[in-house]
Amino acid sequence: MSGVVDLAAVKAAGEAKQKAEQARAEAARQGGVPGAGAGPLVFDVDEAGFELDVLQRSAEVPVVIDFWADWCEPCKQLGPLLERLAQEYAGRFVLAKVDVEANQLLFQQFGVQSIPAVFAVVAGQALPLFQGAAPEAQVRQVLDQLVAVAEQRFGIVGAPAGEGEGVPAAPQAPATPYDSALGAAHDALDAGDLGGAVRAYKNVLSDDPGNPEAKLGLAQAELLQRVQGMDPQQVRKAAADAPGDARAQIAAADLDLAGGHVQDAFGRLIEAVKRTAGEDRDAARVRLLELFEVIGPDDPRVTAARTALSRALF
Template identity: 75%
Template sequence: MQPRNMSMSGVVDLAAVKAAGEARQKAEEARAKGAGRQGAAGGPAPSSPVIEVDEADFEQAVLQRSAGVPVVIDFWAEWCEPCKQLGPLLERLAREYAGRFLLAKVDVDRNQLLFQQFGVQGIPAVFAVVAGQALPLFQGAAPEQQVRQVLDQLIQVAEERFGIVGAPVAGDEEAPAEPAVPEDPALAAAHAALDAGDLDGAVRAYRNVLADKPADTEARLGLAQAELLQRVQGLDAARVRKEAADDPADVHAQLRAADLDLVGGHVEDAFGRLVETVRRTVGEDREAARVRLLELFEVVGPDDPRVVAARGALARVLF
């Protein structure tokens, strides 16, 4: 699980490994060729701002093109429900941004090598490649406002650091931008509170949204994340882990350790710890562990393979 803060911290350090002068020169050459210009890969500009990419053409389609335009990579799968929320949003923004970035979609089921090389922990996962340098942007479905913020920061860094400004997509120069769908003000306020670190305010705001819209997936995800961050705030990680290891029967120690596991990205460890706690407890302790596990499922996403596996394990110990 990655935090909702989708800042671009670290991008300059990653990109600095590339020779800025070389990337800038390539970008200038690409821009100078006008509407019929050649892309950074040496081939024609793409006819669409959205391309499907596989392992065979990744170097040409992504790495080489990234010298002339920021490339955003969307790791997705057909079975992934959050992917079905994020994917269309990214595609719409790619058309709206009109060539300022290129969206490359990678089906993880068909491209396991790329999935592993990028160290993807769960999907949807979004990375960028600028001047040949890869960097993570965010993981999981995210609201449009935050996605736009990340894209704007990416484009700004690409231009200021390397002079990479992208190019109009061939045949798309006159295409009108699709109107943006306004975000629910109450949901936007909840997101803003979470991003500002006001966890109490975020929890209240998300609960208010859910009171009116109980099925709002985005609000449920935001609430689960806010409550998780609220629980781990101020915890001494070393002490929590020692208490959990010293007394496996201490259910509350196991709950705290599982929260820290998830925040630290150790998803399977968090799930396994709670499944085992459910297995060896009864009554209120068992229910507390079961409920916490379901809450963590919300944070990761119901269609994540790790959640699917943990649900099966939970069912086996319960029944």
């Protein structure tokens, strides 16, 4: 599950584009449309079915996850609204409902702090959307942004399903000159060649420094490269024995993030910045900024950690 929130997007982003194109081509051949029609628009999901029902399906259509519980009154307001909008959007996203009482592991691994909480999974990458029973106008705005991000970043279009005529699918993303290089990076990851993946992502960034897929892929591939071959028990013991050793804390933070413990990794490095000075302090700060790239700038945990880092520095 460590890859659910933090690491799956490296490989899944490229695969998602390919699957989306294949789905469109097959639908065109059969005279239909691709998208969410292959399954229900609203469904319950548990830990056992998460990979199939959410991760795999997220390569074809954005999956919105509603974390709820029977005792939660705001959940009873938000849940029906999300279900109604899932039908209205007619396949541009699907809604997975997670009962947190029965699925504590998912609740913890997504870092949910209160419910209702709404996330999305696009091409295997989790995106926090909002918490609480938001008004309908705000929910619609978030969903519109989600559909746009799914198309622009991953080439995924949730097409109308069933009787949803008149609900336009987002325009198909044009091919870019870097698709072959990004494909080479994904192939290298498949083969376990992390060095090759890093080089491929750097090749893209040398020509297009702002390419979001390459930036994310490079940050995650470099993280995987760093933790490869680490002895987790030894690394964590060294960090526990020497709280003021910046290098030990940096190595442990890499393990934290690779294991999906995002806030632990950020907190560890912020504490290292507070406790150290000079080159050690700067090394902890730089690694923290690199880990921000792994998660993405829009994640609220990154925003909170940036604020905490500023306080630690100044």
